[in-house]
Amino acid sequence: MTSFVPRQAFLNVWSALFALIIVSLGLTVPAHAQVTAFKQAVAEAASGDIEIAEFYRTRSYDPIWTGRAGRDAQLRRAFLSALENAGDHALPVRRYDPTEIRAALRAANTPRARGQLEVDLSRKFLQYARDIQTGILVPSRVDEGIVRVVPRVNRLTLLRTLASRSPNGVFRALTPKTPEYNRLMAEKLRFERLLGRGGWGPDVAARKLEPGDSGNLVVILRNRLIAMGYMRRSATQTYDAAIQQAVQQFQLAHGLTPDGVAGQATIQQLNVGVENRLQSVIVAMERERWLNRDRGDRHVLVNLTDFTAKIVDNGRVTFSTRSVVGKNQSDRRSPEFSDVMEHMVINPTWNVPRSIATEEYLPLLQRDPNAAGHMRITDVRGQLVDRASIDFTQFDTHNFPFDIKQPPSRRNALGLVKFMFPNPHNIYLHDTPAKNLFAREVRDFSHGCIRLNDPFDFAYALLARQVSNPEAFFQERLATGRETVVPLEVPIQVHLIYRTAFTQARGRTQFRRDIYGRDRRIWNALSQAGVALRAVRS
Structure with missing residues (x-):
């Protein structure tokens, strides 16, 4: 069978070959031949990528990066400027090294080379845009318990936006705009400076230190607390009131019982180095990129590592309660995801999984x-x-x-109320008769669902938006002893997150233990992708 080559395709290939022959002979290439060679190179380089190929096809293979027009130069400058700051965002800078891009721009001295570089720059832009906007990693590939759906932006849409809007504006818009992300990035830069200065000094090699103790170990503890910013300079060699207060502040910032005694758990956290804290902050930035979406003016936020559930209204926490989360076992760990709470059930029946x-x-x-x-x-x-x-x-x-079912009662495993956001993981928030667990420091005891310490108050806070007397409304239905479904007139987004580092609008950055080991796996994956720690010497 004889193959048939379309006439236009044949002419395009012949034109490109003709242009290359002319260049090799040192002759001047006609302008139309140069254009044809460039476009042919773009078409070939983009042929393996559906979105990039479609983008250039619909603009007749005209450049956006490598042309001599003023806008192309402006776009190159904006991109290179953004890439210079990629390290500040804890991105894998070798994926889009601005030094290599500048060298490639200088070396592209033929239409074909410029065409290939044109497509390569678009690929690098798309990689950078995805990394900084919605994350470097695919969460579920790192840990099966992270079932979060990441809001990826369509690649073709990104290219068309880049070609039609202000270059500087496009790059500014890519960065997550949440206050949390901005504060985390500031913390990252602070820890990089701390790393450059050598950290916080020697570890505290003690099992336990408490008020009244004295000696060299107390001095090491004192110096470490000073270096961390928890107390002012002091010459004391005794575990005095100032050290006790500093230990309490440290404990509060690390999810520990604030008794002012440097016990085993406190000393273990005190000895966590700057490098590890910096890794936690970088992982938190990646997690914030995964959640780069509208979270709702009012939403429920459950931080699994902090063992809390909160209601957030317009960025401000208006309700908070302790929580119990899934036990650290393969079939019990609470997953991470977002969904929408639709109703609560008063006097629930427990349908045993x-x-x-x-x-x-x-x-x-x-x-x-x-x-x-x-x-x-x-x-x-x-x-x-x-x-x-x-x-x-x-x-x-x-x-x-x-x-197997458990009828409504005070002995019911779900307690007297549950809060439903129907999801394939069968996870919800609920009351519990096991109130003693909320006094524990580490609270991973459930089969995966989230137990609340103050479920009635949580219900009142939700109902306050739709009834005049939420407590009376709730208690009236509770008193019947019958299972009662109460729809939420305005459904509310629920976000189950896992942050071992998180900030506050005012106050110290908080750190929590990596109870499921997920952050360790994320950091390892980020490191393999090319994210590296920086030590800044100033």
């Missing part, structure tokens, strides 16, 4: 059919089954045919 029913309750029933007598066992028709007539030993995790 199948994993819990088969792994925890089935073994009990196999030993004693009357075990867990407060639970209802129903068949596929929803009918209550007679436990005495069932041989539970014939079932396993695969063929167990029943549902």
Whole structure:
């Protein structure tokens, strides 16, 4: 079979070859031949990328980077200026090294070389735009518990925006605009200067220090607290009131019990170096890019590492309560995602998840059919089954045919209210009868859902937007003892996040323990992608 080459494609290829021959002979290339050679090079270089190819096709392969027109030069300057600051944003700068780009611009002295460079600059721009706007990594590839959907911007839209708007304005718009991101970046630069000065001094090599102690270990503790900014300069060698107060402030900033005693957990956190804290800040910046979206003027924010749930109104925390999160086990860790809360359920029934029913309750029933007598066992028709007539030993995790439910009561595992944002992970916020757990410092005990220390007050805060007396409204329905669904007239966004470093509008940056090891995995992935720590000497 004879292949057929379209006439225009043949002419384009011939024109490009003709231009190359002319150049090799040292002759002058006609202007139209140069244009044709450039466009042919753009078309070839872009052919493997659908969005870039479409962008250049719709503009007849005209340049936006390499032309001699004033706007092309302006765009090059704006891009190179942005790339000079890429390190400030903790980006992998080698992906788009401005020094290499300048060298490539100087070396591109033929139409074909300029065409290839034109496409390469567009690729580098798209990579940079994605990295700084919505993150370097794909969250779920780093950890399966990070099921967050990242709001990626369409690549073709980015290129068309770049070609039609003010270059400086486009680059400014790429950077996340949240106050949290700006404060984290400022903290990153501060820690880089601390790293350049050598850090905070020697570690505190003690198991425990407390008020009244004295000696060299207390001096090391004192000096480290001074270097960290928790106390003023002092010559004391005794664990006095000033050191005790500084330890309390440190404990508050690190999610520790503020007893003023430097116990094992406190000393462990005191000895975390500047490098590790800087890594936490950089990871937090990446996580902030993943959440670069409208979070709602009013939203619920659950920080898993901080063991808190908050209501945020127009950037200000208006309600906060302690929380219990999923246990640090493979099948219990609370996932990270965003969804929309639609309703609450007062006096809820607990529909026991199948994993819990088969792994925890089935073994009990196999030993004693009357075990867990407060639970209802129903068949596929929803009918209550007679436990005495069932041989539970014939079932396993695969063929167990029943549902297990716990009716509303104060003993119910969900407590007296749950807050629903329907999601495929079966995660929600709820009350609990196990109130003693909220006194713990580290609160990872649940099967994955988020337990609230003050669920009634949380409900009142949500209902205040739709009823005049939220407490009376809630208590009236609670008193019936019947399961009652209360829709939220205005659904509210819920964000389950995981931040081991986070800032405050006023006050110190907060650090928390990496309870699930997720931040360690993110940092390793960022490092492999080319993100590096910087030490700034000033």
